[in-house]
Amino acid sequence: xxxxxxxxxxxxxxxxxxxxxxxxxxxxxxxxxxxxxxxxxxxxxxxxxxxxxxxxxxxxxxxxxxxxxxxxxxxxxxxxxxxxxxxxxxxxxxxxxxxxxxxxxxxxxxxxxxxxxxxxx
Numbered sequence: 001x002x003x004x005x006x007x008x009x010x011x012x013x014x015x016x017x018x019x020x021x022x023x024x025x026x027x028x029x030x031x032x033x034x035x036x037x038x039x040x041x042x043x044x045x046x047x048x049x050x051x052x053x054x055x056x057x058x059x060x061x062x063x064x065x066x067x068x069x070x071x072x073x074x075x076x077x078x079x080x081x082x083x084x085x086x087x088x089x090x091x092x093x094x095x096x097x098x099x100x101x102x103x104x105x106x107x108x109x110x111x112x113x114x115x116x117x118x119x120x121x
Contacts, residue, residue, distance in 0.1 A: 020039050020049050027047070027048045027049065029043055029046060029047055030045065030046040030079075031043065031044075031046075031079040032044055032045070032061070032077060032078065032079050033076070033077040033079055033083055033084075033087055034061055034063075034071060034075060034076050034077075035075045035076075035077070035079070036075070039056050040091070040094075041087045041091065042062040042063060043061045043079065043086050043091070044062060044063055044076075045061065046059045046060070046076065047059075047060045047061065047062050047068065048059055048060045050070050056072050056073070056074060057072075057073040058071060058072055058073060059071060059073055059076060061076070
């Protein structure tokens, strides 16, 4: 069978033309803190850079046995002793806020509800 140009097919030319692989340095994994809005703080490993979306750099992180995930670099922080202390302080504040929120809910639940007299219209 011939090609569109009418020339005979060359078996080596039938492969899909792909760009030559770029010689790039392997990515060095980086330990980091990740702030998930649904799971809180996690220690993760950045495994590679991901393509940017909407102008935001994204990275692939490994959460150990919990799997991999592509996340915004905006929510990833350096794994350092200073940041570890700030993560712990943040977690303490979050726990304090939960206690205060529960106290507020208890106060509201203990308040008398208004009743409108039936003869008022």
